[in-house]
Amino acid sequence: MTQKIVFALSLIMFFTVSTAKSKDIHLPSLGNDSSDRFSAAEEKLLGETFMRQVRLGLPISDDPEVTSYLSHLGYRLIANSNHHTRHFNFFMINDPSINAFAGPNGYIGVNAGLMLNTQDESELASVLAHEIAHVTQRHLERSFDSGEKLSIPTAAAIITAIVLGSQANINITEAAIFATIAANYQSRLSYSRTHELEADHIGIQILAKSQFDTQSMPSFFEKLNQNRMGDAQIPEFLSTHPVTVKRIAESRNRAILYEYRPRESSFMYYLIKAKLRVITSDNKTELAKRLAAELKEGSYQNKAAQLYAYSLALLESDQAETAYSQVEKLIKLDGEKIPYLILKANIEIERNNVATGFNIFSEALSINPGNPSLSLHYADALLTNKQPNTAIQLLRSMNNYQPTPLYYQMLAKAEGDSGNASASHEMLAEYYLTYDQIPIAVNHLQQALRDEDITSIDKQRIENRMAEMREIAILEKEF
Numbered sequence: 001m002t003q004k005i006v007f008a009l010s011l012i013m014f015f016t017v018s019t020a021k022s023k024d025i026h027l028p029s030l031g032n033d034s035s036d037r038f039s040a041a042e043e044k045l046l047g048e049t050f051m052r053q054v055r056l057g058l059p060i061s062d063d064p065e066v067t068s069y070l071s072h073l074g075y076r077l078i079a080n081s082n083h084h085t086r087h088f089n090f091f092m093i094n095d096p097s098i099n100a101f102a103g104p105n106g107y108i109g110v111n112a113g114l115m116l117n118t119q120d121e122s123e124l125a126s127v128l129a130h131e132i133a134h135v136t137q138r139h140l141e142r143s144f145d146s147g148e149k150l151s152i153p154t155a156a157a158i159i160t161a162i163v164l165g166s167q168a169n170i171n172i173t174e175a176a177i178f179a180t181i182a183a184n185y186q187s188r189l190s191y192s193r194t195h196e197l198e199a200d201h202i203g204i205q206i207l208a209k210s211q212f213d214t215q216s217m218p219s220f221f222e223k224l225n226q227n228r229m230g231d232a233q234i235p236e237f238l239s240t241h242p243v244t245v246k247r248i249a250e251s252r253n254r255a256i257l258y259e260y261r262p263r264e265s266s267f268m269y270y271l272i273k274a275k276l277r278v279i280t281s282d283n284k285t286e287l288a289k290r291l292a293a294e295l296k297e298g299s300y301q302n303k304a305a306q307l308y309a310y311s312l313a314l315l316e317s318d319q320a321e322t323a324y325s326q327v328e329k330l331i332k333l334d335g336e337k338i339p340y341l342i343l344k345a346n347i348e349i350e351r352n353n354v355a356t357g358f359n360i361f362s363e364a365l366s367i368n369p370g371n372p373s374l375s376l377h378y379a380d381a382l383l384t385n386k387q388p389n390t391a392i393q394l395l396r397s398m399n400n401y402q403p404t405p406l407y408y409q410m411l412a413k414a415e416g417d418s419g420n421a422s423a424s425h426e427m428l429a430e431y432y433l434t435y436d437q438i439p440i441a442v443n444h445l446q447q448a449l450r451d452e453d454i455t456s457i458d459k460q461r462i463e464n465r466m467a468e469m470r471e472i473a474i475l476e477k478e479f
Contacts, residue, residue, distance in 0.1 A: 043141075044087070047105025049156040049476055051089070052436035054103070055405065057164045061092040061112075062406035063279070064372035065339060069272045070110060073121075077129050080209035081202075083136040090128075096280045098224065099237045102131040103159060104140060112276040114237065117223075121265035122207070122216035129203035129210075130217065130241075137202065139195040196241060200251040204258070213263055214255035222248050270302035271339060274309035284317035304334040311343055320350040338368060342377045349381050357381060372401050379410055388417035405434045422451035426462065429469070438473045442466055 054060070061067060067090070074090040088106035093099075096113040103109065108131045110124075118124045134140065140159070200217065207214045225243045281287040291310040300306035307330040314323035327344045334340070341364045349357035361378035368374060375398050382391040391414040395407065412427035425448035432441040445466045449459060 043105050045475055046156055047087070047089075047103065047107050049436065050103045050105075050159055051107050052434060053156055053160040054107075054109070054164070055435050057160070058109070059094040060109075061094050061279075062404045063092070063275070064376055064401075066092045066272055066275065066279075067404075068372070069268050072268075073125060074108065074128050074132070077125060077132055077206050077210050081132060081136060081206050086136065088132070088135070092276075094276075094279055100127050100131055102134040102140065104156070106135045108132070108135065112280050115273055116276055116280070118220065118273075120213075120216070121269040122213040122263060123220040124269065125210065125212045126203065126207060126217035126220055127237075129206040129212075130199045132206060133199040133202035134195070137195070137198055139199065193247070196247060197250065200247070201254060204251065204255050208258040208261075211261055211263060213261055214258045215252070215260065218248050218252040218255055221251070267302070267305070270305035271308060274302075274305040275312065275339075278309055278312045278316065281313070284313050285319075288313040288317050288319065304330060307333065308339065308343070311347070315343065315347055315350060320347055323347050324351060338364065338371060338373060342373060346377065346381065349385070354381075354385055370398060370400060372398065375401075376407070376410070379414070383410065383413055383417070386417075388414040392418060403430070405431055408434070422448040422454050422458065422462075425451075426465075429465070433469060433472075438469055442469055445469070 070090045070092055074088060078086075078088055086106055088108065090108050090110070092115075093109055093111045095111045096116070097111055098114045098117050099111040100114050101109050108128070110127070114127060115124055118127075204214050204217055207217065221243050224237060225245070225248065278284065278287065288310060291306065291313055294300050295303075295306055295310060307326060311323050311326040311330060314320075314326060324344075324347050327340060327347055331340050331344065341360055345357040345360035345364075347357075348354075348360065358378075358381065361374060361381065365371065365374050365378065375394055379391040379394050382388070382394065392411070395411045395414060398407075401407070408427045408431035412424045412431060415421075415427060416424035425444040429441040429444040429448070432438075432444065445462050448454070448462050454462075
């Protein structure tokens with residue numbers, strides 16, 4: 001039984017037992033700005049519960065470069081909206097299908113396949129602006145029936161089931177289970193024509209204020225719609241964001257009201273797009289051959305990004321020597337950018353030049369202290385090469401970094417390899433919490449307390465954290 005099926009069955013349990021045992025909440029009606037809406041605490045809990053459940057079912061990217069780029073682009077757009085004080089969280093899903101969605105409390109997910117199918121950064125920005133507008137206008141919350149009484153975990157489960165059900169990476173059995181869960185709610189949670197037009201209208205305003213091409217929104221949606229009308233598989237994005245010829249025409253007419261601003265895509269757009277091409281490939285060896293052919297033919301958007309993807313694909317297909325020669329060409333062409341140095345260091349380590357690779361990481365970090373990409377890649381290399389104490393120092397020095405499951409997992413391994421069982425269990429508890437596995441998380445904290453060498457201060461801290469996790473579990477059940 002796959003993890004997703006287990007997760008789907010847990011959602012079914014939410015519907016059969018959770019509502020009866022939980023304190024009911026009223027979901028708001030369309031257009032109602034009264035106190036019927038979620039309180040700030042309820043909305044925050046709904047979003048966090050949704051995100052923890054989504055992590056169980058989708059391959060969320062923990063790559064710091066990918067996440068940083070998407071967040072940077074998202075917050076640039078938010079800064080030019082009328083709701084820049086709202087909570088937002090942007091994340092990439094390592095899935096080649098074309099999809100994006102806005103969850104509760106500003107959690108916005110984008111499939112790698114959607115970015116890979118954009119022609120330029122304005123097209124990607126148009127999708128993010130559209131999703132941001134769905135959040136700022138509270139379309140998801142307003143889609144629920146005002147007379148419906150749902151608990152927080154049930155509401156989160158419904159939304160999560162619909163999000164997962166729209167993904168192409170689930171099999172027929174899983175799809176049937178999700179369809180059963182979401183059947184009574186899909187029509188109400190699919191955005192209405194009014195919602196879509198409003199998101200288009202506001203999204204285009206955001207694009208214009210952010211100096212992006214406003215025509216990119218109707219042109220990208222038109223491209224997706226043409227896929228639907230041809231032999232290609234219908235993009236999943238269209239199942240939750242229905243596109244019509246009339247709607248495209250209306251958005252195009254609105255877009256031309258703004259001055260046309262042709263804008264060159266940022267280099268990071270090309271680089272992240274290149275990286276995602278490697279990440280989502282099932283056959284790195286064949287991809288490396290294809291990238292080499294494209295380099296020879298000159299069929300690429302950006303040469304440096306193409307060389308980067310080629311070098312990365314070579315490394316991941318166990319061709320370290322060839323990868324080294326290509327990354328040297330890349331650095332000679334475009335300088336010592338952080339992503340290139342990370343790649344070069346990893347290639348050197350793969351070539352058994354461990355000290356050289358470590359030196360590259362160390363020098364780069366001395367210039368860019370606390371850089372998440374450098375720190376995580378270096379820590380991973382340190383752990384692989386049996387240097388957990390140095391890895392611990394490095395990971396715990398990342399003070400301004402928002403921890404991800406990968407971070408907790410790496411730190412748990414480092415602490416465990418160093419013989420710090422209590423600290424390892426603490427990090428495992430945080431790891432399982434991100435996947436909404438609260439009983440497992442609490443169990444790890446209980447194991448941490450059994451360490452004979454634990455100090456009274458550490459014991460109190462762990463007990464406090466255990467109480468916080470139990471409170472989260474209670475809130476999820478009772479809201």
